[in-house]
Amino acid sequence: SMVESHTDSDSGPVVQTTPLVTFLQHVQLTAFRSYPKKQSADPKSYIDLSLKRPYTLSSIESAFEDLTSESLDMSVPVEKLERFVKQYFDGAGEDMLHHEPVDFVSDPSGFLSNVENEKVRDWAREVHGLWRNLSCRVSDSVRESPGRYTLLPLPEPVIIPGSRFREVYNWDSYWVIKGLMTSQMFTTAKGLVTNLMSLVETYGYALNGARAYYTNRSQPPLLSSMVYEIYNVTKDEELVRKAIPVLLKEYEFWNSGKHKVVIRDASGYDHVLSRYYAMWNMPRPESSVFDEESASGFSTLLEKQRFHRDIATAAESGCDFTTRWMRDPPHFTTMATTSVVPVDLNVFLLKMELDIAFLMEISGDKNGSDRFVEASKAREKAFETVFWNEKAGQWLDYWLSSNGDETETWKAENQNTNVFASNFAPIWINSFNSDEKLVKKVVKALENSGLIAPAGILSSLTDSGQQWDYPNGWAPQQEMIVTGLARSSSKEAKEMAEEIARRWIRSNYLVYKKSGTIHEKLKVTELGEYGGGGEYKPQTGFGWSNGVILAFLEEFGWPSHLSIEP
């Protein structure tokens, strides 16, 4: 019946992927079945393959059919599979070419003049030099025949995170750009913004990353912050003029449809906030084998689809994965990301409102600017009512009671009282860090939270084995909290900011000396250890980590007498 067909499957939006992605997903599944002992292989490496010329997708599909037709369990002898992959595909990463950044100089004038310690200076110059390794451009053939690639064409060169992340990422780019400002690489920074803007123009939002399998979701929205940072240094009004209509489009995406939620407070006032919500309810193609396995315990299609959407939505949050999104931590099958109204997402959107107001003001649109100031005030009020918890001295994520499609009445027990770094993210922005009384309260709470560890701030207090949990700390979360505390006028806050920054820099230095690389995350419970956990091996390179090291060194300097070694 009609009613049954409604409850049988999840009715949320789904953005279809490309035929190539679907096919490569089959190749990935077959490969994982065929290499029973090679479970350490990375499923993403299959989805990043491209079609070799002159073969067409349909010719390769039929060759693949021949290969697998004799097997009953969809596995293939390993040598045969390897021969097949070699014959028909170009390797992962061959779609990107090295690009020498036009604005790179090995020792820019006045570079980190506050870093007096020679050891630290030498290392900072090496970190600055890493931009060259991470700088690349999309090969011309991707533009000529996009159907052969999962990589999306982009107009300008990019800085990639590194290792398995061979394409540009949305929110990573903010911290990359912070570092590029220190490195005085303004052309490269603008190129990154131009690329993300072109994605917003094509898709209506900034994709998770520039791959065909990332078109069903976004990532934490920091494009306005990127434009703001670049404008602040370069005073480029042309960039501002181009950015405004794009930012308005992105703003609409996050404040409409499934992303929008309304919470009614006790006095009957409706607060409009946002949540993450991926337009996908199947296994993520880049991690298909893992997602099928994690969903295998669910018996109905509806349960599986909901679970897959919550997994893809966690990827949209940038924090994949963490106990923050679990109803019953640390049980992975209780992931319920779409049921959370997250503190950090709404910080990014409040910042977006303030940025748009600022940019409109510059461009002479006073009315538009006023409208966005009003919007920011409304969201600020929601922070006070929905997220703030006076007793905890921090802002808490809010659990939706229903599916979020209708207005819900606020209930105290729906605040998630578990402690996460993201509970302190609001301090990043001026609206909160300019209030000295509030800052003092938050600093006390942070001090007593258990999050401050020997090498920086923990993502959470729960050791779940997921990468956005204890014992890991991540560059973006360090930067937001440290920068926010440093901007306040409270002495304790400033001291705390500097202490955390020094721990983070030291630990990155020690990891670099030990491993020769910068890592994507650190294990912050010890000095000099890189992070682990999660669904892929620890990655190096690494875009946002380099960016935050350079930004911290710029902010705090390093005195000559202070040893970098513990």
Ligand SMILES: OC[C@H]1O[C@H](O[C@H]2O[C@H](CO)[C@@H](O)[C@H](O)[C@H]2O)[C@H](O)[C@@H](O)[C@@H]1O
């Ligand atoms: O392949 C698994 C997931 O990988 C990405 O997430 C992680 O790396 C990104 C790049 O540094 C970073 O932006 C994100 O915060 C990390 O958790 C990707 O973004 C996910 O969509 C993907 O499923």
